Amino acid sequence: MKMIKTALVLSVVFLASTGICKAQQTMETKHKNNPYYSRTDTTHLNVSDAEWKKILSPELYYVARQQGTERAFTGKYWDSDTKGTYYCAVCGNLLFRSDAKFASSCGWPSFFETEREGSVIYKEDNSHGMHRIEVECARCNSHLGHIFDDGPPPTHKRFCMNSVSLDFEPDKQAE
Missing domain, CATH: 2.170.150.20 (Peptide methionine sulfoxide reductase.)
Structure with missing residues (x-):
């Protein structure tokens, strides 16, 4: 359980540090097939x-x-x-x-x-x-x-x- 929490925290830190937000990822994925x-x-x-x-x-x-x-x-x-x-x-x-x-x-x-x-x-x-x-x-x-x-x-x-x-x-x- 402790390893899962650590992995989750590291994932959140990575996303925050790279400036990638969930809303952006969802929007890009949602429209990737729409030229x-x-x-x-x-x-x-x-x-x-x-x-x-x-x-x-x-x-x-x-x-x-x-x-x-x-x-x-x-x-x-x-x-x-x-x-x-x-x-x-x-x-x-x-x-x-x-x-x-x-x-x-x-x-x-x-x-x-x-x-x-x-x-x-x-x-x-x-x-x-x-x-x-x-x-x-x-x-x-x-x-x-x-x-x-x-x-x-x-x-x-x-x-x-x-x-x-x-x-x-x-x-x-x-x-």
């Missing part, structure tokens, strides 16, 4: 649906490319209050900061504004017998969620997003 993922490139992508299907996980493909919705209260970010930045899980486009996130009690992560103008686009959605406004990533046209007019000031908007469509990078102070 279109970039946190800096904002060029609009024209990728075929067949290509996305090869690259994305089945869950992400269903939500992002087939306008699916994850079940309420099941996504990893719906009740997270960690400070940081949210990106499109499909292409890496900058979308939201945690300072614009609020507890809406709807079961999905909710934001009152995007981080930068033009990062998302809006489309009419009349599916399921409802009239809603769909929110898509402006870079890759992936479905993120919907926007509603019942959010807090100053915008009174609620960007109701699917956690699976988002990647999150915590602020350095939060790690």
Whole structure:
């Protein structure tokens, strides 16, 4: 048991000393098969649906490319209050900061504004017998969620997003 504890401590010390954090390793591993993922490139992508299907996980493909919705209260970010930045899980486009996130009690992560103008686009959605406004990533046209007019000031908007469509990078102070 003592040898296991020593090995664990040495592993943690090694990771800390090399500057490799678990979040970075997970993010790099998660996107290693996606040549279109970039946190800096904002060029609009024209990728075929067949290509996305090869690259994305089945869950992400269903939500992002087939306008699916994850079940309420099941996504990893719906009740997270960690400070940081949210990106499109499909292409890496900058979308939201945690300072614009609020507890809406709807079961999905909710934001009152995007981080930068033009990062998302809006489309009419009349599916399921409802009239809603769909929110898509402006870079890759992936479905993120919907926007509603019942959010807090100053915008009174609620960007109701699917956690699976988002990647999150915590602020350095939060790690």
